[in-house]
Amino acid sequence: MSSFSLRDRLLGWRDAILSSPRFQRFAAVFPLTRGVARRRAGAMFDIVAGFVYSQILLACVQLRLFDLLRDRPLGVDELALRLSLPPESMRMLLDAATALKLVQPRSGGRYGLGQLGAELCGNPGVLALVEHHAMLYRDLADPLAVLRGPRGGGELAAYWAYVRGEGAAELGADQVLPYTALMAASQPMIAREVLHVVSFKDHRCLLDVGGGDGSFLSAVAAQTPGLRVMLFDLPAVAAKAAERFDANGLAGRASAIGGSFRDDALPEGADIVSLVRIIHDHDDDVVTALLRAVHKALPDNGKLVIAEPLAGPPGRESSTDAYFAVYLRAMGTGQGRTFARLRELLEEAGFGDIRLHSGPMPMVASVITAIKRPDVLI
Numbered sequence: 001m002s003s004f005s006l007r008d009r010l011l012g013w014r015d016a017i018l019s020s021p022r023f024q025r026f027a028a029v030f031p032l033t034r035g036v037a038r039r040r041a042g043a044m045f046d047i048v049a050g051f052v053y054s055q056i057l058l059a060c061v062q063l064r065l066f067d068l069l070r071d072r073p074l075g076v077d078e079l080a081l082r083l084s085l086p087p088e089s090m091r092m093l094l095d096a097a098t099a100l101k102l103v104q105p106r107s108g109g110r111y112g113l114g115q116l117g118a119e120l121c122g123n124p125g126v127l128a129l130v131e132h133h134a135m136l137y138r139d140l141a142d143p144l145a146v147l148r149g150p151r152g153g154g155e156l157a158a159y160w161a162y163v164r165g166e167g168a169a170e171l172g173a174d175q176v177l178p179y180t181a182l183m184a185a186s187q188p189m190i191a192r193e194v195l196h197v198v199s200f201k202d203h204r205c206l207l208d209v210g211g212g213d214g215s216f217l218s219a220v221a222a223q224t225p226g227l228r229v230m231l232f233d234l235p236a237v238a239a240k241a242a243e244r245f246d247a248n249g250l251a252g253r254a255s256a257i258g259g260s261f262r263d264d265a266l267p268e269g270a271d272i273v274s275l276v277r278i279i280h281d282h283d284d285d286v287v288t289a290l291l292r293a294v295h296k297a298l299p300d301n302g303k304l305v306i307a308e309p310l311a312g313p314p315g316r317e318s319s320t321d322a323y324f325a326v327y328l329r330a331m332g333t334g335q336g337r338t339f340a341r342l343r344e345l346l347e348e349a350g351f352g353d354i355r356l357h358s359g360p361m362p363m364v365a366s367v368i369t370a371i372k373r374p375d376v377l378i
């Protein structure tokens with residue numbers, strides 16, 4: 001067994017001090033440490049209470065409270081009547097939401113949007129994401145069952161019907177449309193991140209693998225008039241995308257091809273390929289095969305664009321990493337990966353010039369580009 005490093009020993013010494021009730025009592029009152037002690041207690045309280053905060057937000061979203069308050073401030077009794085809640089529950093929810101800056105008291109005892117509530121109103125994608133968390137919360141009611149049980153035994157895994165892998169191409173519309181609608185609702189914020197750092201104007205044809213209902217391709221096509229776009233997704237999803245392309249007047253330069261990237265070759269002819277919120281859904285064996293398939297479909301020097309939230313490097317993990325690790329565990333496949341790990345997988349699949357671009361909101365998605373190395377035969 002390897003011996004403990006100097007850092008390990010220093011951290012052990014720190015832990016012994018911080019966990020001592022005597023030190024805690026002293027630090028909470030001593031003027032030079034009191035502020036830090038309060039902040040640490042607050043941080044711990046937020047972790048303990050986080051689930052309760054989430055439920056307050058979920059209740060507001062399920063009641064469509066922000067939509068109502070967006071029009072004009074309303075009083076407790078009117079809100080209680082319109083939302084079918086007892087007035088005292090309505091007041092309790094409004095006060096709790098006030099404390100979380102979701103709503104804000106206005107004149108005459110009325111309530112309007114709070115700062116965060118107003119920002120949520122500008123993000124229908126986040127509202128849709130919040131709502132689907134009801135499934136995750138039900139799965140997490142027993143966190144040890146999620147950790148000990150087989151991966152993906154719960155409600156969230158059933159919702160993401162493709163995670164089982166085999167037979168995905170046979171999934172029917174009823175199994176894919178709920179998650180496809182969620183992805184479409186939350187797609188604009190992802191497309192903004194990508195379009196902020198990647199220009200498609202020097203390309204002929206973009207293939208979006210796992211492209212959902214075509215929301216991403218529609219956003220790119222709107223910005224890039226000469227570009228042809230192709231979408232590859234499970235047949236029932238691709239059918240939905242074809243409808244959207246028609247509705248958006250893109251039928252002349254957009255096509256949607258149904259298939260499974262686990263079993264079928266990717267369509268050829270694109271000089272740029274995108275994988276948007278795809279890789280983190282899958283384990284390394286599937287990702288390796290998918291990156292090789294993309295490599296095969298691209299011409300020499302063709303470009304790959306990856307967009308998804310990245311895990312922080314060791315020592316710089318963030319709360320987003322904790323969130324996605326648990327989310328994907330409940331979902332049943334996949335993992336958050338660091339840029340370094342994605343770079344390894346990309347290099348193994350024959351890509352070079354691998355770059356991480358800094359966009360406005362990396363919590364939502366980071367963007368990586370890579371170029372097919374002409375000298376590598378995979």
Ligand SMILES: CC(C)=CCC/C(C)=C/CC/C(C)=C/C=C/C(C)=C/C=C/C=C(C)/C=C/C=C(C)/C=C/C=C(C)/C=C/CC(C)(C)O
Nearest residue numbers: 119120123126129130160277278280281327328331363364
């Ligand atoms: C106006 C005045 C007076 C002053 C201005 C002050 C100022 C500059 C204020 C800033 C206002 C502003 C622009 C605020 C913007 C706020 C924004 C953009 C907030 C965005 C929040 C985004 C959130 C909370 C995103 C959450 C995302 C989640 C939970 C994502 C979940 C993703 C999942 C589950 C993905 C699933 C896909 C799968 C299956 C893993 O592949």
Ligand SMILES: C[S@@+](CC[C@H](N)C(=O)[O-])C[C@H]1O[C@@H](n2cnc3c(N)ncnc32)[C@H](O)[C@@H]1O
Nearest residue numbers: 162183187210211212233234260261262276277
């Ligand atoms: C998390 S969603 C992302 C959708 C879209 N790219 C977006 O960001 O809005 C993953 C997508 O990959 C598709 N997908 C999953 N497994 C697939 C497979 N084996 N072959 C083709 N598409 C697949 C799903 O149907 C879904 O549309």
